[in-house]
Amino acid sequence: MSEWRDRDPAAVVDDVDRPVLLFDGVCNLCNGLVRFVVRFDAEGRFLFAPLQSDVGRELLRRHGRPTDDFDTMLLVEDGEYYEKSTAALRIARRLDGPLPLLYPLVYLPAGLRDRVYDLVAENRYRVFGKTDECPVPEPEIRERFANRTLE
Template identity: 45%
Template sequence: MKNDDPFSIVLIDGQCLLCQSATKFIVHHDPVGRFYFASLQSETGQRLLGNVGLPLDHISTFVLIEGDRYFTQSTAALRIARHLRGLWPLTYGIILLPRFIRDTVYQYIARNRYRWFGQSDQCMLPTSDLKGRLLE
């Protein structure tokens, strides 16, 4: 990666199967390798949460860190989508909706993610595509 290429860190709930699927989806649609990943529960994830001033038990959302700024919930998801290939950047237009509306939908999904998608006792095993992008 060149020095002027931006990169972002995505912190996910490493035990959530929806989050694991989202990670694979992002990697597949991120041909330039902008996004790097860490589990919220990992030592790296905990350190990064602390660095941005979020509580260490903040696992009800994923966190996007871009430089010295961080984003959560729907804002994080939309900021990620705008950097993916395909038609996904078009979804960034949803950012125009008031945040409380976007985040209400996000929170509903987050509250039900284990019931709908399942939960694992351990973080996913990294694929070859993901290995170099994990910050663990």
């Protein structure tokens, strides 16, 4: 996947064959979440792309989402996108350990689940801080980023 770096973002997106987690690349909480998912995704099921990246924006555009709104995590899976708590629960469902046990929470009303999600999202910079730019991931997970500008 390191060959993705030099390709047009649309071509990269065309070749993606795994779920992609889109996240706010400057958010410390979001970057911690990516590291958490990597830790509990031993099979490497997920790819990652910062919402601010060319690939992230291309995925947003293809799903009719604003390309300048970075307030939610999105999961692009099998041609569909999921956001907020639904995305988080769909991710948990595919992780190792006891995390899939959280998936039945998807049957709670989305409005209730998303209120909790929105509360965390609204305060994430204040509580966890943010960086000036998306950090380059560690070498052991860099290949899982569907982003052509990592190096």
